[in-house]
Amino acid sequence: MDGSILVHDLVKTYKGDVKAVRGVSFEVAEGEFFAFLGPNGAGKSTTVQILTTLVKPTSGTIQIGGVNVNEQPERVRWNIGVALQETGIDPVLTGRELIEMQARLFGFTKKKAKERASELLTLVDLNDAAERPCGKYSGGMRRRLDLALTLVHKPKILFLDEPTTGLDPSNRKAIWKEIKRLNKEEGTTIFLTTQYLEEADQLADRISIINEGRIVASGSVEELKRTLGFDAIQLVFHEPEEAERASVVLNDVGENIERSREEVTIYTENGTQLLSELVRMLDEQQLSPKTLNVKPPSLDDVFINVTNKQKERV
């Protein structure tokens, strides 16, 4: 059993014809940090639940570490660590009791389970709260405890479903630091889902953007920006009203145009060539931007573009 993930043509249709996942395929190599990036309802959690043996797929094949999830779910469970979107914690037990119990279920002896609990409580910085019932923990503490539970058996593959959603910056940083360490130092394969571009950009080697149950773009962060083949021309005006007029005038210039307050961004095949034309058009309307930039697209730009295009197709 290695640390790879292989998903082929995964489909999940819930009762009532809810098509949560509509044919998703991807591969994650051992030791790779892979992110699923997509808005609410895209099908991220459904995918995680299927990959981790909790939910049965409608069709498709999944191999986790070379083991078929449908055929040998128990073997898969020994080797994966899963932190679901909703933390799963019994409020009556203390943090230490929960970790010890989790360790026992993964075959640790009583003594080894105690040792592991102490290690992990230190790792996620919960030593002070270790003897308190988890029901009294804050949201950030719960997340950290949930992560500790996920790591008890040193899994080869980690599944993290929106691990930082709703966390304050310091808790988010703590979680980022720990999962980066696991990936870099221990070689753990990581499958992370997120709604935050920044998170995917910061952490992942490779990203798939998922929207409405389909993967709409995949690649390394750099590749995604490059395959988009667009530059982004960013114009900042003095007044939102100017920006609005400019966006009307320039509507047909690029492939795609976005406006927010006094900013206009135009996506185009070749930004530098278009520049003189663009300045002339603005001049005719007596519009002069405060700043003008041509830059390769950010992950944000990629995301907006692929999801917009998908909308147009529908």
Added chain:
Amino acid sequence: MDEQKKGSFLVDTMVFTKRSIITIIRNPLIFIPNLIISLFFLFVYEGGLSGISQLPAFEGANYLAFILPVSIVSAAIGGAGGAGQALVKDLENGYFSRLLLTPSSRLAIVLGPIIAGMLQLLIQTILILVIAYFLGLEVAAGFGGVVVVLLLTLGWGLAFAGYSVGVALRTKNAQSAQAGTFVFFPLIFLSTTFVPYELIEAGWLKIAATINPTTYLFEAMRSVFIDGWEPWPLVRGFLVIALLCAITITFSAVSASKAVSSD
């Protein structure tokens, strides 16, 4: 290289049982009200109704011995229902999914709360019997009779735990599971609860008492308290319980396998 790890069903079951026991002990509100209600039955009915045992249909039986099974059985139903309630809580706060993600035995996940519930029930029943002893209970069948009563109670508790776990796993929500425990009332009261069968007036209640499995449990317990060793009430009592257990445990096993492999 490819380490084929194996879990241990016994360890898993022990771990889950221990955890359920801790949960029960830390939440005394789970069992104390139930115990109080059962003792309330014992004191109020014994205090208020004991005079009717002068009627010839009681054949000189002590009313305390007659009403005691009602108290024991009602405590058992409440105690066994706790197993289902505990699972519903796990389902609601997401801990159940966390447990399903471990390689532990699926059966052990469900068995833990049931065993803890049985232990709770055993202690409750002994407590009620001790109190009854101080109220003047005499057991015609002696110490062996007490053991028979405990076994009958455990069997009954197991049957009811199977039912409550099944309902919990099916509905996955506390209100519905709570509503499911209302079978308590027909089971306890549509029976030979207060008077022997011959004294029941209404024809419909006679029919209900005949169908109600609790009747056979009451009769089996009363036989050891009042008459000593009588084979037929015991055979009927244990048969009814075996049948009930078979039904409700199958129900809970089917519900469990549905709940753990959700689609």
